[in-house]
Amino acid sequence: MPHLRPFVSAVVRPIPITTREQRIQEMDRAGHNPFNLPADKVSIDLLSDSGTGAVSVDQQAWAQRGDERYAGAESFYRFRDAVRDIVPYRHILPVHQGRAAERVLFSALLGEGRISVSNTHFDTTRNNVERLGSRALDLPCPEAAELDSEAPFKGDIDLQALRDLLTGPEGPRVGQVLMTITNNGGGGQPVSMANIEAASALAREHGVPLILDAARFAENAWLVTRREPGYSGWSPRDVARRAFEMADGAVASLKKDGLAPEGAFIGVHDSDLADRCEVDVIATEGFRTYGGLTGHTLETLARGLHEVLEPEYLADREHEGAYLAERAHQAGVDTVRPAGLHGIYLNAGTLLPHLDPAQFPGHSLANALYREGGIRCSELGSLYLGELDGEGRLTAPAPFELVRLALPRRVYDHSHLEYVGEVLAGIAKDPEQVPGYRVTYAPPVLRHFRCRTEPVRA
Ligand SMILES: Cc1ncc(COP(=O)(O)O)c(C=O)c1O
Missing domain, CATH: 3.40.640.10 (Type I PLP-dependent aspartate aminotransferase-like (Major domain))
Incomplete structure (x- = not known):
């Protein structure tokens, strides 16, 4: 039996369509931290699955x-x-x-x-x-x-x-x-x-x-x-x-x-x-x-x-997560397996081997997804979980350089996920183009929410 989504949109909100040039400017303004971007400059917002779902x-x-x-x-x-x-x-x-x-x-x-x-x-x-x-x-x-x-x-x-x-x-x-x-x-x-x-x-x-x-x-x-x-x-x-x-x-x-x-x-x-x-x-x-x-x-x-406990709703959520993971795999991007429901975790460490952890590959991939496609997400790698010295330099890396694509509930449909897959595939075709980053401001706690960074050009 083919998969059938168990709901349709009853009220819609337009999403902003931006140019690459605009997104580069927005990132400069945001200190290259996706948490600082205004939402009206984000096309697909996969920063969090928390409080971001659609009500029925x-x-x-x-x-x-x-x-x-x-x-x-x-x-x-x-x-x-x-x-x-x-x-x-x-x-x-x-x-x-x-x-x-x-x-x-x-x-x-x-x-x-x-x-x-x-x-x-x-x-x-x-x-x-x-x-x-x-x-x-x-x-x-x-x-x-x-x-x-x-x-x-x-x-x-x-x-x-x-x-x-x-x-x-x-x-x-x-x-x-x-x-x-x-x-x-x-x-x-x-x-x-x-x-x-x-x-x-x-x-x-x-x-x-x-x-x-x-x-x-x-x-x-x-x-x-x-x-x-x-x-x-x-x-x-x-x-x-x-x-x-x-x-x-x-x-x-x-x-x-x-x-x-x-x-x-x-x-x-x-x-x-x-x-x-x-x-x-x-x-x-x-x-x-x-x-x-x-x-x-x-x-x-x-x-x-x-x-939330209706089996049809949960089956749909599993289906959509698995679809996005599959798109990532087709693009040659590793994910944490098996796919879960609330987000797909990309392995930036294996996609961007030219960047060492001190250049924050997870953060680099998250920023590339915004720059190339207006997709917002955040890393779960050395920027968040590593140890930094007073100058913002990495002294102990995180075990993995991951990026979480969180999936808001009942918001994005198959075509939006297809778009994410295409943008990811574009990045994965030429990963060496993705620059590393250095930290310019690192608050002592809850660093990834509040830090500022800048790209390091080779
Ligand atoms: C596992 C877990 N516990 C607690 C929280 C905190 O919840 P809230 O964002 O409602 O404060 C979160 C939020 O994402 C979470 O994922």
Whole structure:
């Protein structure tokens, strides 16, 4: 049966068409950092899949009944019930976005000298751990480092390393085991149910809470139904629910699998923990029944949480991701395999061997995609993950020079992805034309969001 997209556009937005000359000028103005580009100069925006999806006509209709009363609004209860249908925890607190959920929950679980251990902390997540004086320790499974391997669950945590940590001298300092599903920092790879279950058992054995960073809980659930033996007949909803059942708490940005531009929640069983979080939420986000969100948004999310688990929607998302990965391969560009759902990760290291890591090949490829085609994306390589000295020179490279093409939900169609494939193929035909970069301004934290760079001509 041929693939049929399960939706059509109901409202459209024109996208800017720019010339190469204009884009070169824009890049100069932006300090050659895609995060500094104005969106109206970007044709295809693959910078993030967060808050960038299209809402459905049903979500718009639900939003119309947004109840904006300060406390106990009807919209809150509809939101809470939609979350609880998937996340069976006693306490659900809405907040404005994922990093607020992290800040609040981690403040209650961590502190000076504590350890947060994860399959991989996302960048803001790491920052929220470190701001508390805690250490963010990543223990990805060994397969995560094999970019070309087709291993199905490269997002897993290394269970042996987790056991060694928990039973070793640092064990008592571990404040949380944090499982990021899917593993965004680790190439968008899914985490298996077997891995969550084993991590959960280990955490329980040592009295440490297991927390899910569940920004892409539906996409993880879908890939479990597709790849994990024993789950092929399960619905994505049942898999997602089972994953939450195995944890003690969760933070989830709903800007991804909530199919809305804002929102997140904190979910926990423990009433004392919920109480501490609630005080923080009231002081910094908003009363416990809105957490900084409008009734309009709570309704949009309640409906989005339903739509995101529809198998036809998830199958389409898998299909589109696989298509873009295939186009990259046809162009001779390596990607992290197997293709995930929320983004395709290009290997700039193998495409641009004439650039050494100190010239930031990932950043070079991201900038080339903008210059040649108005496509915005960003690197996950040495500019973001490497170590730099005070002069902005690289002292320790990242393990890989990747570029993430994030896929906004329900926004771009096949022809847009075909265009991305063509621009990429044009670059890949003559990769030596792509210049390296040097850093001219490097802030001490969250560098890739804020730095400025310039091309280095050979
Ligand atoms: C895995 C993961 N956790 C947390 C966050 C933070 O969420 P937010 O952008 O809503 O603050 C993100 C955002 O991309 C993420 O990918």
